[in-house]
Amino acid sequence: MASKVPEKALNLIRNYPRVALNGLKPIENDYRYKSKPRRSRMKATQSGRGNKGQGQRMTLPRIGFEGGNTPFYLRIPKEPYYRGHHLRREYPPFSLLQLQRMIDLNRVNIDEPIDLNSIVNTNIIKINPGDQEFGINLTDEGADIFQSKVCIEVQWASEATIAAIERNGGMITTRYYNTECLEAICDTLGFFARGIPIPRCPLPPRDAFEYYTNPDSRGYLADPELVKKSRFKLAQKYGYEPPNYDTENDSELFKMKDPRQIFFGLNPGWIVSMKDKAIIKPKDPDYVEYYES
Amino acid sequence: MAATIARNFARIRGHVLRRNTPAMLFKHARRYNHDEVNNYTVPYFPEEAKKRSSDAEYPDIEVSTEDFKFVERLLPQKTVPIPDEQELYPTPSGWVPTNENLQPKEYGVRRTRNHMLPCYYKKHNNGRETVKIQRIYGDIWKLKEDLSGYFASNVEFPVDIQVHEVGRWILVRGNYTEQVAQFLLSKGF
Numbered sequence: 001m002a003s004k005v006p007e008k009a010l011n012l013i014r015n016y017p018r019v020a021l022n023g024l025k026p027i028e029n030d031y032r033y034k035s036k037p038r039r040s041r042m043k044a045t046q047s048g049r050g051n052k053g054q055g056q057r058m059t060l061p062r063i064g065f066e067g068g069n070t071p072f073y074l075r076i077p078k079e080p081y082y083r084g085h086h087l088r089r090e091y092p093p094f095s096l097l098q099l100q101r102m103i104d105l106n107r108v109n110i111d112e113p114i115d116l117n118s119i120v121n122t123n124i125i126k127i128n129p130g131d132q133e134f135g136i137n138l139t140d141e142g143a144d145i146f147q148s149k150v151c152i153e154v155q156w157a158s159e160a161t162i163a164a165i166e167r168n169g170g171m172i173t174t175r176y177y178n179t180e181c182l183e184a185i186c187d188t189l190g191f192f193a194r195g196i197p198i199p200r201c202p203l204p205p206r207d208a209f210e211y212y213t214n215p216d217s218r219g220y221l222a223d224p225e226l227v228k229k230s231r232f233k234l235a236q237k238y239g240y241e242p243p244n245y246d247t248e249n250d251s252e253l254f255k256m257k258d259p260r261q262i263f264f265g266l267n268p269g270w271i272v273s274m275k276d277k278a279i280i281k282p283k284d285p286d287y288v289e290y291y292e293s
Numbered sequence: 294m295a296a297t298i299a300r301n302f303a304r305i306r307g308h309v310l311r312r313n314t315p316a317m318l319f320k321h322a323r324r325y326n327h328d329e330v331n332n333y334t335v336p337y338f339p340e341e342a343k344k345r346s347s348d349a350e351y352p353d354i355e356v357s358t359e360d361f362k363f364v365e366r367l368l369p370q371k372t373v374p375i376p377d378e379q380e381l382y383p384t385p386s387g388w389v390p391t392n393e394n395l396q397p398k399e400y401g402v403r404r405t406r407n408h409m410l411p412c413y414y415k416k417h418n419n420g421r422e423t424v425k426i427q428r429i430y431g432d433i434w435k436l437k438e439d440l441s442g443y444f445a446s447n448v449e450f451p452v453d454i455q456v457h458e459v460g461r462w463i464l465v466r467g468n469y470t471e472q473v474a475q476f477l478l479s480k481g482f
Contacts, residue, residue, distance in 0.1 A: 003434075003458055101386040105408055106374045112366070121369040124407070147385045188367045265363030272364055279360045284352035 089134040089208070091156040094125060096164055097142025103150075113151040113255055113264070116177070117185045129182035138172075140164065151253050153220075156211075159234070162218055166231060167240040171254050175220045176204035176212050181262050192272045200260050200268035200291050220259060260293035267291070373406055395481030397439075400431030402482040410477055414470045424465040424473050433458055443476045444469070 017023075049056045064071045102108045107122045116135055120127055127133050135155025143164035150170045157174055165172045177185065181201045184191040203221075204212045212219035215226040216234075235242035245254045260268055269291030271280040282288070343349060376390070383389045391404060405411050411428040429436060437456050440463070444452045453466040465473060 005458055097386060101388060104379075104384040104386050104388050105376045107370075117367055121367075123369060142386070145385050145387075189369065192364070263363065263367055265360060272361075274364075276358075277361050278356050278358045279364070281355040281357065282352065283354060287352070 086132070088132065090132050091135055091137035092125070092127065092133055093139045094119070094136040094154075095139045095141035096146045096161060098125075099138070099150075099152075100142060100146055100148065103148050110148055110150050111253065113153065113253065115153040115175075115257075115264075116155070116182075117188065117263070120186050121188075127182065127186050129179045129186060134179075134182065135175075135177060151255070153257075157217065159216075163234055163238045163240075166234065166243050167238065169243045171243065171245060173218050173220050173256070174212060175257075176201075176208060177262070178202055185262060189274075192274050195271065195273070197271050197291070198262060198266055198268050200293075201262055203259070220256075258293050260291075268293075373408070376408060389478055392481035395479070397435075397480060399435045400429065400433065402426065402436075402477060402480075403428040403430070404482070410474055410482070412470065412473050412477065414468060421466075422468045424468065424470050426463045426465075426473065426477070427461070429461045429463065433461065433463065437463060439480070440465075440473075440476060443479075444472065447472055447475075 046056065054060045061067075064073055066072070099108075102119075102122060102124070103110055107124070108114055108118055112118075116127070119125065119136065125136070127135065137156040138152070138154040138158075138161045140158055140160035143160050146164045147168060148170075149168050150165065151172075152165065152170065153173050153175050155175060155177070157172060162172055178201065180199050184199060203209070211217050213221045215222040215230040218227060218230075232242045255264070257264060262268070266272070266279070267281075269282065269287060271282075273280060376388075388408070390408075402411065405428070411426065413425045413427070414422070415425065416422050433456055437454055441452070441454055444454075448469065452469060455464040455466075457464070
């Protein structure tokens with residue numbers, strides 16, 4: 001199956017004239033279209049409006065009017081499935097299989113706690129806070145093959161994903177960030193370039209408060225003792241040994257942020273200077289009180 | 294008749310409102326000198342203005358360079374890292390590295406920058422399903438022959454394959470993503 005594409009291309013180049021009149025082009029600045037007057041092609045006629053009647057005299061009935069029948073928009077009742085869709089929070093899915101692939105290919109470091117920032121920094125998935133995206137939803141696809149021990153912080157997780165991570169001795173928490181904090185997390189370089197203080201994360205809104213205080217969903221505002229009980233209960237349900245976080249080797253891995261804190265080791269209210277590679281910490285008592293947790 | 298009058302009236306009223314409101318806003322808008330606004334409060338209190346001037350005494354700050362290590366780990370990766378060598382393949386997620394011993398001499402397929410196979414499944418709007426292999430070099434027609442031979446032994450039905458010699462890609466008709474990936478892995482790509 002020999003193709004003749006290269007031969008044809010070579011023939012074309014051989015026969016093509018190098019300089020020709022049809023190859024000429026006018027100079028850019030001198031080349032202008034003539035302005036066309038807006039009018040009908042035949043002068044002083046109906047201008048595309050037809051002959052007589054409502055169309056010509058601009059007395060057409062309103063849009064949706066069906067000549068006396070009950071119009072469609074009144075005949076069919078409302079369907080309010082999408083009410084308030086522009087205000088709803090969106091959590092784009094991110095599966096355990098994708099996370100395992102990232103760990104295999106050295107894209108995330110499992111010796112440190114993983115959070116939204118370290119996942120977004122791989123440039124494989126993107127979160128756009130402007131489109132009402134409030135972080136990632138860790139789905140249970142690939143829960144059976146998941147094998148690594150991680151300390152991860154996500155924004156939404158189902159029961160099966162929680163079980164898959166705790167089966168391997170890992171830790172998972174669900175955490176809420178508002179849009180302002182998410183913009184700082186998803187684009188750290190752009191945020192530090194603005195030279196504004198690191199924001200203080202507010203508590204979740206009323207409709208999300210129940211989820212983030214629930215020990216069964218490993219909410220970051222839940223009571224730690226209830227979370228411990230819930231971990232034991234889930235281990236009984238799925239049939240594995242409950243994880244133990246008190247070992248000395250993993251004391252650095254299983255760290256938690258403050259509920260008001262966005263980044264590890266950096267408090268809200270501090271200002272980062274990328275040029276001087278320094279952090280500015282204001283000492284004004286009013287300022288410190290404002291950013292306290 | 295009364296209804297039409299009411300409708301027209303409403304329309305006129307709406308039209309008038311729509312035309313006038315932005316114009317009024319423009320009329321009352323002022324161009325502020327921003328330095329003036331920052332340095333002086335409205336209404337004007339001299340004590341407040343003194344606090345904001347350049348001669349004012351600002352509260353203390355502490356500058357630390359030690360904590361900058363926490364900032365460095367927040368910055369995005371500039372390059373894709375090379376994966377570590379492992380004892381067992383495939384890895385838990387099913388990834389396999391390239392094997393140069395299996396690769397034929399006539400042609401080759403390069404991995405993507407993320408160390409993945411360059412075969413892409415697409416479902417078109419008319420329901421057509423295709424799998425595209427990209428990043429091919431060498432004799433593309435030999436690759437096509439080998440692929441059709443693989444399909445003849447592994448798939449019941451005949452599979453259509455399109456070759457684009459200039460664009461260096463191959464298009465397979467139907468959702469045969471797994472078979473194509475298996476073929477490429479068996480050749481060591």
